[in-house]
Amino acid sequence: MTTEEHIIKAAREVFIRKGFQGTKMQEIADEAGINKALLHYYFRSKEKLFEQIFAEAFGQLIPTLSQKLDEITELETFIRFFVPFYTNFIQKNPHLPQFIIHELSQNPDRIRSLAAAQVFPFPKLSRMITQAVTEKKIRPIETDSLIINIMALIIFPIVAKPMIEGVIFRQNTAAYQNFMAKRSEEVIETILNSINLQTNK
Amino acid sequence: MTTEEHIIKAAREVFIRKGFQGTKMQEIADEAGINKALLHYYFRSKEKLFEQIFAEAFGQLIPTLSQKLDEITELETFIRFFVPFYTNFIQKNPHLPQFIIHELSQNPDRIRSLAAAQVFPFPKLSRMITQAVTEKKIRPIETDSLIINIMALIIFPIVAKPMIEGVIFRQNTAAYQNFMAKRSEEVIETILNSINLQTNK
DNA sequence: AATAAGTTTAACTAAATGGTTAAACTATTT
DNA sequence: AAATAGTTTAACCATTTAGTTAAACTTATT
Numbered sequence: 001m002t003t004e005e006h007i008i009k010a011a012r013e014v015f016i017r018k019g020f021q022g023t024k025m026q027e028i029a030d031e032a033g034i035n036k037a038l039l040h041y042y043f044r045s046k047e048k049l050f051e052q053i054f055a056e057a058f059g060q061l062i063p064t065l066s067q068k069l070d071e072i073t074e075l076e077t078f079i080r081f082f083v084p085f086y087t088n089f090i091q092k093n094p095h096l097p098q099f100i101i102h103e104l105s106q107n108p109d110r111i112r113s114l115a116a117a118q119v120f121p122f123p124k125l126s127r128m129i130t131q132a133v134t135e136k137k138i139r140p141i142e143t144d145s146l147i148i149n150i151m152a153l154i155i156f157p158i159v160a161k162p163m164i165e166g167v168i169f170r171q172n173t174a175a176y177q178n179f180m181a182k183r184s185e186e187v188i189e190t191i192l193n194s195i196n197l198q199t200n201k
Numbered sequence: 202m203t204t205e206e207h208i209i210k211a212a213r214e215v216f217i218r219k220g221f222q223g224t225k226m227q228e229i230a231d232e233a234g235i236n237k238a239l240l241h242y243y244f245r246s247k248e249k250l251f252e253q254i255f256a257e258a259f260g261q262l263i264p265t266l267s268q269k270l271d272e273i274t275e276l277e278t279f280i281r282f283f284v285p286f287y288t289n290f291i292q293k294n295p296h297l298p299q300f301i302i303h304e305l306s307q308n309p310d311r312i313r314s315l316a317a318a319q320v321f322p323f324p325k326l327s328r329m330i331t332q333a334v335t336e337k338k339i340r341p342i343e344t345d346s347l348i349i350n351i352m353a354l355i356i357f358p359i360v361a362k363p364m365i366e367g368v369i370f371r372q373n374t375a376a377y378q379n380f381m382a383k384r385s386e387e388v389i390e391t392i393l394n395s396i397n398l399q400t401n402k
Numbered sequence: 403a404a405t406a407a408g409t410t411t412a413a414c415t416a417a418a419t420g421g422t423t424a425a426a427c428t429a430t431t432t
Numbered sequence: 433a434a435a436t437a438g439t440t441t442a443a444c445c446a447t448t449t450a451g452t453t454a455a456a457c458t459t460a461t462t
Contacts (some may be wrong), residue, residue: 041439104367108363236411238410
């Protein structure tokens with residue numbers, strides 16, 4: 001692993017954990033096991049380093065599913081694949097959505113250009129939903145609503161973990177973990193029911 | 202309006218908008234129309250000022266509904282009241298949940314004590330849900346899951362506004378607003394369907 | 403009018419932080 | 433062996449920022 005890779009890895013962790021403002025160059029250097037001078041030697045400025053990290057982070061959030069979206073044609077099949085897949089991914093990168101949301105609201109300009117490059121593979125999914133509505137397989141619902149509902153049910157409990165753990169589970173970490181372990185199943189059932197697609201349990 | 206109130210108001214806006222790290226005392230002073238010296242004269246330190254704001258903010262997020270929870274006994278009735286009520290509240294304080302989530306994850310210790318004081322009026326709501334399940338009015342679901350589902354569907358689209366507006370609506374602000382205008386209805390239908398409580402449309 | 407509370411001004415300190423620099427050292431390449 | 437890329441050390445600068453202080457000024461209170 002090269003020094004540059006060490007830096008990138010360290011920067012990713014610190015930036016995502018603490019946001020742009022909260023991140024100190026010294027902390028990145030420490031985490032990477034090098035010194036500040038070398039950090040600046042590789043990446044001239046904090047801004048430049050941040051750009052790399054953000055572009056990469058934002059890229060991760062969306063694209064992997066683009067492949068599967070080409071294989072699957074049935075909405076139910078897609079949901080049953082997507083929910084655990086995405087839940088799993090977000091659980092492995094729990095700070096990612098919050099980081100993106102936070103930075104996007106703190107400094108939209110710094111990010112706009114980077115984000116614009118990313119393309120969500122929407123059309124295919126939209127068509128899938130529209131078709132299901134037309135064929136009366138599911139209740140009438142706008143494609144945007146359904147997509148956002150799914151995202152909300154997956155992402156929110158992870159983004160709001162400190163809130164949920166504190167307010168709902170009263171600092172009982174085990175209770176939260178137990179809740180999250182069954183989350184994927186619950187989201188599938190909630191979604192399928194919410195559009196009147198009976199679960200075949 | 203006293204100077205103290207001016208400060209509180211200014212601090213609330215700036216803190217919620219920019220978080221603890223992102224907030225500068227000078228900015229609060231400017232927003233309050235006073236100078237930094239006076240700001241420190243009223244609230245000795247940034248920490249002290251922050252505590253006040255956070256306690257108040259966190260308090261707002263939860264309690265108002267405690268009243269209604271005493272009047273209503275039917276789960277469907279409660280959902281039909283709660284969803285628009287809470288959606289409306291969050292829309293008026295769009296930065297509040299994100300602020301709480303962000304600060305809670307940045308510095309749990311700074312907040313733990315404050316948050317612990319707040320009590321969500323859960324028991325009553327939990328009983329309402331449990332009873333509905335027992336009476337087979339709704340499908341079997343854990344109370345925590347249902348509550349978190351409702352919160353997720355309401356809060357996520359607002360917290361993730363910059364993300365949704367950018368990625369899903371492609372910077373089309375009008376499209377987002379149009380989506381949010383109908384959001385409350387959609388959430389009610391989604392929730393009621395998701396627990397097999399037919400909407401009577 | 404005198405007193406005190408509230409407020410401003412402006413200068414200051416101390417610490418944190420992003421960024422720079424020069425010199426020395428180490429490992430690798432030629 | 434000489435040259436070069438990579439790395440460290442440590443001092444340094446400039447800026448930002450939280451917080452302090454003292455003196456003057458303004459507005460209410462007595």
